[in-house]
Amino acid sequence: MYSYKYPRPALTTDGIVLKKESKQLLLIQRGIEPYKGKWALPGGFMEMDELLVDACKRELMEETGLEVLELTQFTAADKVDRDPRGRTISILFYGYVAEDAVVKGGDDAAKAEWFPIDDLPELAFDHADLIARFKREILSL
Template identity: 45%
Template sequence: MGLPKTPVLTTDCVIFDSGGRVLLIRRGHPPYAGSYALPGGFVEIGETVEEACRREALEETGIKVDVLRLVGIYSDPARDPRGHTVSAAYVTILPFAVTPKAGSDAAGAEWVDNWRSVELAFDHAQILGDADALLRAPPR
């Protein structure tokens, strides 16, 4: 199924634990079925992008997130092979790792230590790198 001709709004959630691992899902559907990806998805009518990030994280990993920090807006028209999507990406750090449970359209969910060396779907490697850099930057 393709996306509409106008850009669609999505959200991507970068979730770190206190040890620096990142929570990734395995996509259950095309495109990139079986590939690692950040939890996230489409923003529904009537919800904020922050609410969508929290909802998608809970639906896909079973983990509730609270405090979110904006990483950036990702709008390359070629970032999703289905059509033009614009994503608001957020990052959070959980004080301790909670065991994830895959749900919704995720085929799996797991904490990944070596996230810099795994191949990610879409532009999620860029988003994850930007989130890591944001968290490492000295406060202004």
């Protein structure tokens, strides 16, 4: 294993997935701590041998059963205290799916559900801020 002089943050990806017509947003209910029981964007830690976009696709499949073929990189979330487990940077991607897309919670997600983007439950981490930014910058809402 490598030894480094400087500490390294963990790297995650999060997916903002919408039904294009109805603007329903995909969220998962966390099945584990931190924020167990709270809603969040689907996502998780990147593996050492995968690209960021592939990590996001894998996490979407594991947590929701949804295969999203096309994702676009949106932003990096690097707020210092955004994750109580330690210094974590997340790369966010977004994509659209058909109105009839069906999801089911899996892996560390207790549930997966669609919510109107303007009527979301309380969210874990900094996800409310990130979704608000996405609405302003990408959806022009």
